[in-house]
Amino acid sequence: MADKFDGLPGYSGEAALSDTDAPHARFDIDNVGPLGRVQRFLHAFPTMVPLIVLALSVVGFGLFAGSKFFSPYNMSLIVQQVSIIGVLAVAQSLIILTAGIDLSVAATMVLSSVIAGHLAVRLGINAPVSLLISFACGTAIGFLNGFLVTRIRLPPFIATLGTWNVFYALNLYVSGAQSIRGAEIDAAAPMLKFFGENFSLFGTQISYGSLLLVLVFGILWYALTKTAWGRHVYAVGDDREAAELAGIRTDRVLISVYAVAGLICAIAGWSAIGRVGAVSPTSFFEGNLQSITAVVIGGISLFGGRGSILGPLIGALIVGVFQSGLRIAGVDVLWQLFAIGWLIIIAVSVDQWIRRISA
Amino acid sequence: MTSAAIPTLMARGLVKRYGRVVAIDSADFDLMPGEILGVIGDNGAGKSSLIRALSGALRPDAGEIRLDGELVSFASPIEARQAGIETVYQTLALSPALSISDNMFLGREIRSSGLLGKLFHQLDRKAMADIARKKLSELGLLTIQNIQQPVETLSGGQRQGVAVARAAAFGSKVIILDEPTAALGVKESRKVLDLVLKVRARGVPIVLISHNMPHVFEVADRIHIHRLGKRATVIKPRDVSMADAVAIMTGALAPMTA
Ligand SMILES: Nc1ncnc2c1ncn2[C@@H]1O[C@H](COP(=O)(O)OP(=O)(O)OP(=O)(O)O)[C@@H](O)[C@H]1O
Ligand SMILES: [Mg+2]
Numbered sequence: 144m145a146d147k148f149d150g151l152p153g154y155s156g157e158a159a160l161s162d163t164d165a166p167h168a169r170f171d172i173d174n175v176g177p178l179g180r181v182q183r184f185l186h187a188f189p190t191m192v193p194l195i196v197l198a199l200s201v202v203g204f205g206l207f208a209g210s211k212f213f214s215p216y217n218m219s220l221i222v223q224q225v226s227i228i229g230v231l232a233v234a235q236s237l238i239i240l241t242a243g244i245d246l247s248v249a250a251t252m253v254l255s256s257v258i259a260g261h262l263a264v265r266l267g268i269n270a271p272v273s274l275l276i277s278f279a280c281g282t283a284i285g286f287l288n289g290f291l292v293t294r295i296r297l298p299p300f301i302a303t304l305g306t307w308n309v310f311y312a313l314n315l316y317v318s319g320a321q322s323i324r325g326a327e328i329d330a331a332a333p334m335l336k337f338f339g340e341n342f343s344l345f346g347t348q349i350s351y352g353s354l355l356l357v358l359v360f361g362i363l364w365y366a367l368t369k370t371a372w373g374r375h376v377y378a379v380g381d382d383r384e385a386a387e388l389a390g391i392r393t394d395r396v397l398i399s400v401y402a403v404a405g406l407i408c409a410i411a412g413w414s415a416i417g418r419v420g421a422v423s424p425t426s427f428f429e430g431n432l433q434s435i436t437a438v439v440i441g442g443i444s445l446f447g448g449r450g451s452i453l454g455p456l457i458g459a460l461i462v463g464v465f466q467s468g469l470r471i472a473g474v475d476v477l478w479q480l481f482a483i484g485w486l487i488i489i490a491v492s493v494d495q496w497i498r499r500i501s502a
Numbered sequence: 503m504t505s506a507a508i509p510t511l512m513a514r515g516l517v518k519r520y521g522r523v524v525a526i527d528s529a530d531f532d533l534m535p536g537e538i539l540g541v542i543g544d545n546g547a548g549k550s551s552l553i554r555a556l557s558g559a560l561r562p563d564a565g566e567i568r569l570d571g572e573l574v575s576f577a578s579p580i581e582a583r584q585a586g587i588e589t590v591y592q593t594l595a596l597s598p599a600l601s602i603s604d605n606m607f608l609g610r611e612i613r614s615s616g617l618l619g620k621l622f623h624q625l626d627r628k629a630m631a632d633i634a635r636k637k638l639s640e641l642g643l644l645t646i647q648n649i650q651q652p653v654e655t656l657s658g659g660q661r662q663g664v665a666v667a668r669a670a671a672f673g674s675k676v677i678i679l680d681e682p683t684a685a686l687g688v689k690e691s692r693k694v695l696d697l698v699l700k701v702r703a704r705g706v707p708i709v710l711i712s713h714n715m716p717h718v719f720e721v722a723d724r725i726h727i728h729r730l731g732k733r734a735t736v737i738k739p740r741d742v743s744m745a746d747a748v749a750i751m752t753g754a755l756a757p758m759t760a
Contacts, residue, residue, distance in 0.1 A: 365622070369622075369623075369624050369625055370622070370623045370624065370625060371611035371613075371623065371625060372623070374600065374604050374608065374611065374625075375608075375609070377597065377599060377600060378597040378600055378604075378608055381597045381598055381599045381600065382597055382598065384593075384595075385593065385594070385595040385596060385597055386595075386597060386608070387559075387578070387579065388559055388579050388589075388591050388593070388595035389579075389595045389596070389597070389605070389608045389609055390579050390580045390583045390608065390609035390610070391580075391608060391609045392578070392580060448597070448598075448599045449599050
């Protein structure tokens with residue numbers, strides 16, 4: 144209650160305090176050391192870290208593993224190899240931007256590809272229709288995740304841990320745990336393998352799946368940076384309560400994010416058929432963690448609301464470069480895991496350090 | 503303000519309980535057309551809860567709210583906002599990582615007029631930045647160099663200025679300010695008070711919650727004194743001294759009949 148009586152004369156004291164605060168703040172800004180400058184720069188351009196890592200690792204492996212690594216052919220091969228995980232990473236990024244996590248991306252992708260394959264090859268339904276149905280299934284799974292997170296108020300980790308298991312089981316049920324072989328697809332519905340086809344350009348081998356990767360990133364980059372929806376995704380991830388008070392229907396934004404992520408997973412499922420050359424219900428079992436790895440190395444904050452969607456593209460490429468470089472240099476596979484493990488730890492440490500600027 | 507006038511915003515018998523805590527205890531509220539209503543009360547008296555109920559951020563357990571005499575029930579802050587009630591919450595409700603301009607237009611973004619806007623929902627960044635700049639300079643806040651800088655890089659006072667400018671720019675029927683000068687220096691507080699007077703001159707009534715008695719007594723037409731979750735009384739600043747108002751607020755003096 145003493146506070147209240149202080150309110151009368153006390154305010155001028157408080158005001159004087161905040162007046163002296165201002166020059167202090169300016170003082171700080173002018174006197175940041177070189178490290179502080181780097182921190183500020185990275186805070187403003189969070190995608191620079193993965194970009195620098197990518198450039199360094201390409202140059203490093205180029206010197207280390209020689210021209211075999213550095214050839215246009217190998218470069219385009221790296222893009223092909225990350226084309227599926229890259230698209231999954233877009234879906235994962237969307238969820239992580241909202242401060243969530245999606246453990247069901249790989250299961251959604253594989254189930255969608257199995258549904259498309261089952262309908263087109265086993266049941267002989269026309270290929271575009273089969274694919275559209277598989278897209279609808281992916282979107283529905285995303286929608287269910289969004290419903291569980293917003294309406295049932297489950298933590299995203301729990302909701303998607305549940306749907307991962309449920310839909311992985313359904314995937315095994317629909318497919319009978321059997322692959323659909325490439326020859327069968329070629330005979331019944333070659334369209335399913337479209338994204339596996341290549342064309343040559345200046346000594347590179349570019350697959351349509353690689354182009355899809357670039358296209359999906361481009362579309363989501365536009366949606367996140369140029370539309371109101373994108374602003375709302377960031378606002379919800381940043382501070383959901385504030386976003387709600389500022390007049391955003393945060394539930395709707397979250398549900399739309401999960402549904403779009405589900406659709407992207409289903410599109411990745413189509414691309415995966417081409418990449419694998421078959422419909423395989425047991426492929427990409429590590430897709431969840433690999434997509435999270437790409438997102439995290441790409442500089443998107445696990446705490447939500449921060450980072451550019453282009454980061455995970457670079458993150459996926461970094462993983463691809465490490466795998467390819469170490470393989471060509473003849474290094475054992477276990478060291479690939481070792482290196483990527485450290486990359487994750489370093490990437491998140493850098494993220495924490497950059498975030499400290501706002502504290 | 504004749505007694506016959508219909509209050510712009512009115513509440514009767516609002517109740518909100520948080521478990522055992524009764525944050526709003528059958529509270530009444532009246533905001534008359536064109537007035538500045540000061541709201542004062544101790545910490546925890548329930549001022550913010552009352553305001554959250556009026557602005558759709560909180561659903562009261564009981565009671566009714568009328569806007570221009572019409573019964574309303576806001577399920578969310580958006581609905582209140584669409585009805586013309588704009589609020590600066592005590593927590594400010596800004597997104598730290600978004601820019602000043604993005605924050606000002608959060609949830610009411612302007613789309614480009616061209617094909618990109620219509621077909622691909624592209625935002626008109628420039629139009630939004632221009633309006634944001636204009637609104638902030640009206641508030642004297644253009645010491646901020648860059649309208650695209652993230653809100654988290656601003657000082658507490660500058661953030662408050664952005665939140666107030668957002669409400670003042672868009673409030674069409676009622677503007678509610680929950681402690682808008684709490685983090686501001688003398689000059690900036692002055693600007694906010696001037697803005698409050700300017701908005702009233704536009705004919706929009708304002709609810710001003712503040713612990714700063716001189717501010718409230720200076721600008722308010724009437725003062726709603728909140729105590730223990732309900733309205734203790736309403737006074738005219740001309741008729742009651744600051745010391746008596748504080749005494750009513752703390753329970754040291756019984757409220758006179760309004
Ligand atoms: N979300 C909540 N959960 C539980 N109790 C709450 C909640 N919000 C408010 N309260 C309680 O309701 C009462 C009124 O709080 P309120 O924030 O409305 O007070 P106030 O008058 O705005 O105080 P101040 O001057 O400090 O801003 C307090 O006892 C508070 O603890
Ligand atoms: Mg309060």
